Amino acid sequence: MIPYGRQEITPADIAAVVEVLQSDYLTQGPVVPLFEAAVARHVGAAHAVAVNSATSALHIACLALGLGPGDRLWTSPVTFVASANCGRYCGADVEFVDIDPRTYNLCPVALERKLEGAARQGRLPKVVVAVHLSGQSCDMAAIHALGQRYGFRIIEDASHAIGGKYRGEFIGNCRYSDIAVFSFHPVKIITTAEGGMALTQDPALAASMARLRSHGITRDPDEMTHLPDGPWYYQQLELGLNYRMTELQAALGLSQLQRLDAYVAERHALAHRYDCLLSSLPLITPWQHPDSYSGLHLYVIRLRLDEIASSHRDVFEALRARGIGVNLHYIPVYLQPYYRQLGCRPGDCPEAERYYGEAISLPMFHTLGEDRQDAVVQALTEVLSS
Numbered sequence: 001m002i003p004y005g006r007q008e009i010t011p012a013d014i015a016a017v018v019e020v021l022q023s024d025y026l027t028q029g030p031v032v033p034l035f036e037a038a039v040a041r042h043v044g045a046a047h048a049v050a051v052n053s054a055t056s057a058l059h060i061a062c063l064a065l066g067l068g069p070g071d072r073l074w075t076s077p078v079t080f081v082a083s084a085n086c087g088r089y090c091g092a093d094v095e096f097v098d099i100d101p102r103t104y105n106l107c108p109v110a111l112e113r114k115l116e117g118a119a120r121q122g123r124l125p126k127v128v129v130a131v132h133l134s135g136q137s138c139d140m141a142a143i144h145a146l147g148q149r150y151g152f153r154i155i156e157d158a159s160h161a162i163g164g165k166y167r168g169e170f171i172g173n174c175r176y177s178d179i180a181v182f183s184f185h186p187v188k189i190i191t192t193a194e195g196g197m198a199l200t201q202d203p204a205l206a207a208s209m210a211r212l213r214s215h216g217i218t219r220d221p222d223e224m225t226h227l228p229d230g231p232w233y234y235q236q237l238e239l240g241l242n243y244r245m246t247e248l249q250a251a252l253g254l255s256q257l258q259r260l261d262a263y264v265a266e267r268h269a270l271a272h273r274y275d276c277l278l279s280s281l282p283l284i285t286p287w288q289h290p291d292s293y294s295g296l297h298l299y300v301i302r303l304r305l306d307e308i309a310s311s312h313r314d315v316f317e318a319l320r321a322r323g324i325g326v327n328l329h330y331i332p333v334y335l336q337p338y339y340r341q342l343g344c345r346p347g348d349c350p351e352a353e354r355y356y357g358e359a360i361s362l363p364m365f366h367t368l369g370e371d372r373q374d375a376v377v378q379a380l381t382e383v384l385s386s
């Protein structure tokens, strides 16, 4: 089976992890800060807080922005459930804004319409989570302008997007947001096995997230409510968690980061090749907005079902039967039983449901190679013409 995504581990990665295993610190040592500084420098953010997953990063981002019971978080329905669950962890209500039919990202026009209605009803969101699906940036300038007008804060869920750019600048520099979050799960662009990071330009948000990842505890006298009792002293200022990244994970991430730009370039070469090889088939290849240089975590095609004899499900199953590890990113989050039980209904976001009925993620990872890519194209060509 050719998987849809796969990590690459090099001898240099292994050596970096072994070096940490032989050192004094397995956690809370010098490598996590080095990894944070390297990612922050790479993307142009002032501060970075490494944690044990992007899910954890989203959670502490919401907490740092003050999200709580009675507040609302809005996000895209076409995303992994974590983009929405972070609001629920904080006790907030979660609502969904339909997608743009070309980028499949949260649609700024739909967002504006929903904001107008919410303003009249006094139901405005406190936080909007903009998800950069497949690695292509949302229209951040438009979302940021709406944030200024309607007073919501912005988290970029950039789990797919490290190494990508928006308007010529790296995603993660938070020019149009409060906080951006990366994932280092093995299917993502670079990996730490499990791991995530929150980036921000705001020193107060960074300090708050750094405390929240470690029990809400500070050892910085400047953050304390009174002078330390002695050199042993620490203070718990709020209810935090243990979301720390280990030194082993950070060493792996630091080593992988050296190859980030090469990985994204290789993904672009593969995507360009898919675009050409698939151009005569009854499907839509991923459209790229001119403002975007995508991280290309995913390569999502949409079937033109009116030109095909088989159903979406038939095509999907036939590809799997031929050893092509296709996937579907994503089931609209509000169709999950958990969200239906909270009041969401089929039909809430029609564009997202149309997408769900036609989308298939083809294998896309930097070590895919042309031979395996040709096998994917061959299988798809056969399946669509049968």
Ligand SMILES: *Cc1c(COP(=O)(O)O)cnc(C)c1O
Pocket: 052, 053, 054, 055, 056, 079, 080, 082, 083, 131, 157, 159, 160, 183, 184, 185, 194, 195, 196
């Ligand atoms: C993978 C992913 C997450 C969660 O990442 P973890 O590091 O596995 O917690 C969140 N949002 C999106 C869009 C993702 O793809």
